[in-house]
Amino acid sequence: MKSATLRQLNIFETVARNLSFSREADEWYLTQPAVSTQVKQLEEHAGLTLFE
Numbered sequence: 359m360k361s362a363t364l365r366q367l368n369i370f371e372t373v374a375r376n377l378s379f380s381r382e383a384d385e386w387y388l389t390q391p392a393v394s395t396q397v398k399q400l401e402e403h404a405g406l407t408l409f410e
Contacts, residue, residue, distance in 0.1 A: 366400040369393055370408060 373382045373393065383390045401408050 360403070362400050362403045366396050366403075369396045370400055373397060373409070 369382065369386060372385055373379055376382050376385070379390050379393050383393045397408060
C-alpha cells in the first residue's frame with residue numbers, strides 16, 4: 359500500500375481544524391467528494407477511522 363501523502367495529511371489537518379469537510383474543500387479549492395476521498399485513503403492507510 360502507498361504511503362500517506364503530504365497533501366492527505368494537510369487536508370486532514372484542515373478538516374480537523376475547521377470541523378467541516380465543506381469548509382476545507384473551499385479552503386483547498388476542491389470539491390467536497392474530493393476531500394472525502396483523500397480522507398478515506400488516509401484512513402485506509404492508517405487502518406482506523408479518523409472522523410466519526
